[in-house]
Amino acid sequence: MAISGLTPTTISDPKNPSAILSSGKTNTTTPPAVTASGNSLNKLANDFDTFLTLLTTQLQNQDPLQPMDSKEFTSQLVQFTSVEQSIQSNKHLEKLISLTGNNASSTAFNYIGREVKTASSSTNLANGIANWSYELDPKAAGSSITVMNSRGNAVFTVDGASTGGLHNFSWDGKDKNGNSLPDGVYSLSVSAVSTDKKPVTAKVFTTGIVTNVEISGDEPALFIGGVKVPLKDVMSVMQGGGSSAALNYLGREIRSVNPSTNLTNGKASWTYELDPNAVRNIVTIKDSSGKIVLKDEGKVVEKGLQILTWTGLDQDGNQLPDGVYSASVVGLDANDATVNSKLFTNGTVTGVDTSGSEPVLVVGNVKISLRDVLTVTETPANTNVADNQTE
Numbered sequence: 001m002a003i004s005g006l007t008p009t010t011i012s013d014p015k016n017p018s019a020i021l022s023s024g025k026t027n028t029t030t031p032p033a034v035t036a037s038g039n040s041l042n043k044l045a046n047d048f049d050t051f052l053t054l055l056t057t058q059l060q061n062q063d064p065l066q067p068m069d070s071k072e073f074t075s076q077l078v079q080f081t082s083v084e085q086s087i088q089s090n091k092h093l094e095k096l097i098s099l100t101g102n103n104a105s106s107t108a109f110n111y112i113g114r115e116v117k118t119a120s121s122s123t124n125l126a127n128g129i130a131n132w133s134y135e136l137d138p139k140a141a142g143s144s145i146t147v148m149n150s151r152g153n154a155v156f157t158v159d160g161a162s163t164g165g166l167h168n169f170s171w172d173g174k175d176k177n178g179n180s181l182p183d184g185v186y187s188l189s190v191s192a193v194s195t196d197k198k199p200v201t202a203k204v205f206t207t208g209i210v211t212n213v214e215i216s217g218d219e220p221a222l223f224i225g226g227v228k229v230p231l232k233d234v235m236s237v238m239q240g241g242g243s244s245a246a247l248n249y250l251g252r253e254i255r256s257v258n259p260s261t262n263l264t265n266g267k268a269s270w271t272y273e274l275d276p277n278a279v280r281n282i283v284t285i286k287d288s289s290g291k292i293v294l295k296d297e298g299k300v301v302e303k304g305l306q307i308l309t310w311t312g313l314d315q316d317g318n319q320l321p322d323g324v325y326s327a328s329v330v331g332l333d334a335n336d337a338t339v340n341s342k343l344f345t346n347g348t349v350t351g352v353d354t355s356g357s358e359p360v361l362v363v364g365n366v367k368i369s370l371r372d373v374l375t376v377t378e379t380p381a382n383t384n385v386a387d388n389q390t391e
Contacts (some may be wrong), residue, residue: 110220113210115210116238118233119188120223124185124231133166156174210223214228251348253346254374255271257372260345261325273342
């Protein structure tokens with residue numbers, strides 16, 4: 001057993017209290033600052049020194065005709081070894097925790113200069129403008145908005161949205177009497193009720209540019225102007241400078257197996273590939289609620305990778321609004337048996353959502369799991385594939 005950091009211990013001889021026994025030389029070096037495990041190890045060393053001193057004294061003064069039983073002090077030595085190993089394990093864990101903390105701090109620095117969406121209700125009133133967004137429960141039938149100053153006093157109240165979903169609120173910095181208030185940190189409180197006047201959920205969010213990072217506490221905190229936001233409250237990150245694992249995707253073109261894409265200005269596209277035995281396919285397009293808006297059967301299949309382009313017209317020829325739509329392509333062989341098919345979407349990553357258990361990439365209004373990403377390119381790539389248009 002190797003116990004480091006042994007320090008000298010003095011103890012009186014039980015048969016001669018005036019005699020002082022020493023277990024070692026005095027160490028005059030000032031000990032360095034130690035961690036909790038280091039303190040425990042030093043205490044164990046002191047106790048072990050005391051144990052050895054007592055053991056030596058007992059052996060020196062034992063009755064030769066009735067020597068001490070070695071089992072007891074052997075068991076005690078084993079216990080000292082076990083305790084030392086436990087302390088060493090804690091020491092290694094402290095190192096791992098320290099390394100994890102340093103990594104979190106390093107990651108936090110990557111947020112500087114980026115625009116982030118947070119679960120904080122506080123934001124900055126600058127030049128007479130402050131912005132928030134809030135989300136109401138789908139059952140909401142009315143809401144009330146209150147702006148509070150840094151002391152928690154209400155300075156402005158107004159009726160909010162009367163429908164569920166995400167809403168924006170912009171405040172001009174004037175109180176209820178129309179007086180302009182000084183720039184600074186203000187917070188928003190939103191309460192909502194259903195049609196039967198029962199309270200329903202309301203969440204408040206803020207968006208801003210991270211100006212600096214504080215790492216002096218237990219966990220890093222971001223500063224957005226004068227607002228301090230814990231890193232855990234960051235919900236999404238928009239494109240900007242810096243990089244970390246998921247943030248490296250920002251501004252890059254990705255191909256994924258996610259079937260959803262954005263209909264923008266009456267145009268949406270997917271890429272698909274069918275089994276070589278396919279002779280025709282069935283294309284189905286659904287809106288964000290899962291409703292089928294277009295189904296095209298019997299399209300002749302061309303060989304190789306295909307691009308499916310949709311102009312946003314539904315089954316009756318009506319132009320649908322821009323938004324998120326998903327597609328599926330089923331391949332059929334000459335006997336109308338289903339064959340293998342693959343569907344892909346391409347797009348540029350515009351943001352990273354960090355509100356869940358793992359980061360999610362945002363392409364327009366579509367959220368894509370990292371595990372669904374197939375390829376990443378620096379700039380949008382030109383793919384030489386056939387283009388099949390679906391209206």
